[in-house]
Amino acid sequence: MKNNYLLLILLLCFTTLGLAQTATIRGIILDDKNTPVPGASVAFMGDGTVTNDNGFYVIVIPANEDIAISYTYVGFKKITQTFNLKANADIEFNPVLKTDIEQLGTVIITATTRQRVEGVTTIAPETIRKTPGANAGVENLLKSLPGVSNNNELSTQYAVRGGNFDENLVYINEIEVYRPFLVRSGQQEGLSFVNSDLVQNVAFSAGGFQAKYGDKLSSVLDITYRRPTDFAASIDASLLGGSISGEGISKDGRFTALAGVRYRDNSLLVNAKQTETNFKPRFFDAQSLLTYKFTNKFQLDFLGNITINKYDYEPLTRQTNFGSLADPLALIVFYEGQEEDKYETYFGALKGTYQLNEHTTLKVLGSAYHTQEQEYFDIFADYRLGRPNTNIGDEDLGDVEFTQGIGSQLTHARNDLDALFINVEHKGTYLKDTDQIDWGIKYTREDIRDRLEEYEVIDSAGFSIRPPIGDFTNEQPYAAFDAPLEPFTNIRARNNVQINRLSAYGQYSKRTEIGNNELWINAGVRAQQWTVSGDNIESTTQTVVSPRAQLSLKPGGNSDMIFRLSGGLYAQPPLYRELRDSLGQVRPDVKAQKSFHLVAGHDWSFNLWERPFKLVTEAYYKGLTDVNPYTLENVRIRYRATNNATARAYGIDTRLNGEFVPGTQSWISLGVLRTEENIDNQGYIPRPTDQRLKVAFLFQDYAPNIPSLKLYINMVYQTGLPGGSPSYADPYVFSELPRLRDYFRADAGINYVFTDASKPFPKGHWLHVFKDLTAGFEIYNIFDRQNSITNTFVRDASTQQQFAIPNFLSPRVFNIRVSAKF
Template sequence: MKNRFFLFLITSILFSYSSSAQNAILKGVVLDENNTPVQGANITFNNSGTQSNKNGVYELSIPANKEIQVVISHIALKSLQFTIKLEENQEYELNPVLKTNVEQISTVVISGRERKIVEGITTLDPETIRTTPSANAGVEGLLKSLPGVSSNNELSTQYSVRGGNYDENLVYVNEIEVYRPFLIRSGQQEGLSFVNTDLVRNVDFSAGGFQVKYGDRLSSVLDITYKRPTRIGATADLSLLGGSISAGGISKNKKLSGIVGIRYRDNSLLVNARNTETNFQPLFADIQTYLSYNVSDKFELGFLGNLAINKYDYQPLREQVNFGTLQTVQALIVSYQGQEEDQYDTYFGALKGTYRPNDNLTLKLIASGYQTQEQEYYDILAAYALGTVNTDIGSEDLGEVEFAEGVGSQLTHARNDLDALIFNLEHKGTYIADTHQFDWGIKYTSEDIKDRLQEYEIVDSAGFSIRPPIFDFVNDQPYTPFASPLVPFVSVRAINDVKIDRISGYAQYSIRTTIKESEIWANIGVRAHNWNIYGSTVASTDSQIVLSPRAQLAIKPNWKADMIFRVSGGLYHQPPFYRELRDSLGIVRPEVQAQQSLHLVVGNDYSFKMWDRPFKLTSEVYYKKLTDVNPYTIENVRIRYRARNNAEAYAQGLDLRLNGEFVPGTESWVSLGYLKTEENIDNRGYISRPTDQRLKIGVLFQDYVPSIPSLKMYLNMVYQTGVPGGSPSYADPYDFQSRLRDYRRADLGISYVVVDPNKRLREGHFLNTFRELNLGFEIYNIFDNQNSITNTFVRDASSQRQFAIPNFLTPRVFNVRLGMKF
């Protein structure tokens, strides 16, 4: 036990990691030629196996990372034999058809992730996602441990990839594009990611160099596939942060299957642990479903639906932030009045029809609608005092402010409303002929946005209202009487009614072949995107169009070493969405053009064995040259664009990830990322972009007690160097290039498996009603590091200096979890 403990410490220091279970799941429904479920079919490999139930459903656990000979047989039908190779903890659905008059013994190797590896796609295990501890648990929480993916706010599900911002990431669920709310400006306001991890079957992620079929964004693609149940079952997960329940099932004739999930989230545990005293009443809840119906053996209809309610009531009371050095400790004390009431209601529905006239051709038609109704109302008066803290240990006033160097107040007001309706109609097709594959698609999008923006900020210091720093204004008091009107320091008022019509399409060709015993995979394609902006509050402009050619090449040489080399590149465009059209004053500028990025990514996958266990080292070098850049600033997690294409930029870096079985039977990884990204605004010279995250180290480590394998440990660690800390309102970003402190965070989870399929209690025990049952607790930020998300800039009236005071994130927090499956 001591040796394991020291191994854990050493591995943690080196930021090592492990992998998830050494088995995989093969499941599905056995059918006959009439599409009738077959009861009593034997599904076997070696000396193990199972039988299909009366509904033809089977589930078989097989060894992972090995070629396994599986035989499916029935006394009245011909046997089916094949070879399958799956990754650790992968679930593969196979619905075989046993025939009566055709011999069907074959040897087909089914490799779960081979195609995705050559395409440069990272596949994440859904079970690892569900067990990884994170203050914002889910897919995004695990993504942040990957190289090239950065986030310095555990209260937010947003992430930046290789120097891009939060708006540059594509998210798909079952090939259907999903959206996020517009007005979110604080991680505290974010309740739930769209992706419900209880429903997830596959997770694919690409950090750059992706194919043309994935759409028009500059940074990344997250491609989610939801489960298709093969049996009736349910799951539940409860914790101090909320809970989730999901259920799925399949009809007797196997034509209709569906899964539904309900989630509730309460961030009070996290927010109330911060150094701001608050009254906080959040309500984050959603219900989501995916239904599929086999109309025939060639046509399938699917429906994805989501209803989300995010209500956020926030009343800050008091806050004290200490900063400075050990010799000179300063503090900002703030007393608040007022409150904030925000609400985001989103409605999403999509229909997807899939038609397969033969084994070579697949045709899809997808229609989706998304509506978001958002309001952001707040009136908060903050009275502050900036001073020196008493550090005398023997004093009764230890920790109190002794001398106030600056006092003042700030009133912030907002009445922001937004109603957006987005409709998509898309056709996709795939044709496969031997080693050749053709993909194409065309998509129409209609966006209708109605927006009222009303914000102001009044700043007062020692009784004087501070005006915005407008250069042509001169205040020569007391020699000249002050006759100008008082105005807010910041004031934004706008009403926008904007409509955008888009037509986009793509065509791509892929081939897999061999050259001198080396395997070759290549892909080439082009995207086109045309859009037109109009509305009652904007001047109509000519439509714009962009073309985006891209290519990928992967080579697996016939070497003793198992290596794959990849290179990909091309043009990537991001036609402006509504947020990118609106400038800092709320004015919509339809002349904004698409941002353009030239990508070049070179990568290598090296699979090897160490300690007789499988490992893989993935490395990628990338360079992105961006033109027509629309500069922006980040206010917590809200992005404010200048709505001008007046900059150019670049991003370059290196990503490394080593994953494998550091502990037998588990998967862990350690990732290292180096990034440098800068921009040149109006040819004034290059400065760091807001996402210039130079160094990032991430670790996912899984372990268990050898003598008690049901007692498991999960560790999720991230270290990131600080990003630029932003600038005050009206300030020139060239004058504010100081950085936030480094972001360091470690989340630990301990769980005990009471029941699982391999651990059943005595017959008749009431706990055997559960297929799985586990208890656990989590410690977020176990080292209690003080991380910051932004700076608050406060002026010292006597010296006229501005202090950048960090806004700290969550401290150490304890959570308890209960998970179960039926």
């Protein structure tokens, strides 16, 4: 009897071992643009799975036999691959689906069109890396889109449809990223957080975005860093700096690493400006993305970033000619002193992804952002305001002969800021057939320690200019004034502030058909509650709710058109910068700015000259309440920390892109905008970002007889912004000032491609080690246009007149660039 039991146990063991003879296949399904395809089917012998939001799949198959696996997705050609794997094998296979031309009628649910129906613009990473610009990268290319503007080539910041720089969300692999607080000018910024060498996918929405995105008023930039499938490296070097990146994957495919290091020096650009300086910038950045798959269902990602920016600036002289031909004026300034700024940021994030089943994906994210910022300067300036010599042929042509204003200015700052942001978040997705549910909840702790100490003393012809407070009027030099000397501006504050935020969202999406038409709908809501507390601050708690919806329709028939309508109530709870007024005091009762979005869009793909083109048009309206007025000084925003205004923005954006030259992608953009604000019911005046008209052109070409010789042109024209006002002044007093001059800039790059994927070299040739090798030169501001970003306000004591003197940006500059991939 015992022998029978033993025989039965042995039989069960062998049976179990026989059943356990399996192997694992994992990977990412990509489309022909290397974009992950979510929801693709992976099937064999009646069994299978679907890819998650990142295009990732895992499937277990029987070992030691031929198994045919099919990879399918509507709108793409089917791929069938046969595997015969040993027991317990674990391999990676990353198929690339090609577009099925015969199924363009169902394009609404392909991977690329999934972003089209959501009103999202996608940009190819290779175009980002090759487009020339003084601050090349993702943001440089965004500025060629309609509705996106910034009149400062030295800055990576951008305004979208009348909003400001603080109203844009930026995500990298679903993790929200931040920028430093104290940066005042574009030349101090150094590097964007986004490392273009690591980017796989770029998605951008200029309004009407879904509830799953955070609490901002204007836009979303959603960046995905790539997941390595093999070893690769790249290097890029120019007169502005350089970058190195590398990536790899372990033999078992479970661990991947992606890293990049960048260095930048803006001296080439800044030394060409009108202000002569001793300039020592040092901008350094290191990033990494590490991924480890613990099991077939769980993987952990780590995203890390270290940025160290040091900015030493010693101005010497400046001469700015302005006015008109009939009434020319010039400002000459002689400087003493220097500025020493430092911005150090450290960022780390963990993201765990668990595939609960073929329909449900669960994620847990945690991140910490720490910034230490220093802004120290003492700069003394002697200035002369007068009329220059305009007689051509004179030896002193351009020199100031008649001086109508003499004065001096002393600016001082000792500003320090230390901020720590901690985030913990859960996200989930349920996807089955044509239905999708997304949800999430997030807790954020913000701890800010800030010392603000600034003052400015202005002296004109020996008389100290008093601060513009109350009903005070300064009649000097005609009437003596014997009050104590006071700085023109004097800001002193110490703040220790804590902000706790709890936010959550839920949304539902569905694809369906109505007759011969295809319909996609999305509806969701998000909410946030935040509490502001700190030293000498009365704790204040507020809550906002933000419902949003989108609808896209593809009519039946052969034409590839999509109609979109989206809108909702958007709210932006204040960050620390919005809580701090122009005197540095924190006002915890500042409300969230609110905006109603209504966006109607049309997307049409067609063939022209037997080549593919696409025309995208959107009309929009934004009505804002509880607006927090601000002034814009270069890239520094100074809020009034009140909610005493309403505003509106409306316009139309259109973009035509396609193969203007066979085999290349180019586009032309047109944007028309009007944005106004009404402060304390005094009437509507233009907002600081009122950019009425924009035309942008991105063009790629090659020499017909030398296809390896490439040309890239990035050109932007924008009408002038309002002239602005000092931070202490009533903007209505300055609202009648002439606008800044129109902004027009064209950057060009000419490259020679020694080798790439279409031009490989055989083994043994010295170029064989390169996957891509390109060298060339770039010309920034081809037409040497004098663009300006802001005004400096200089007062003539004798006439008591204030002059708005434009601050000009960089002139024509030449750069040399070499890039390689291994």
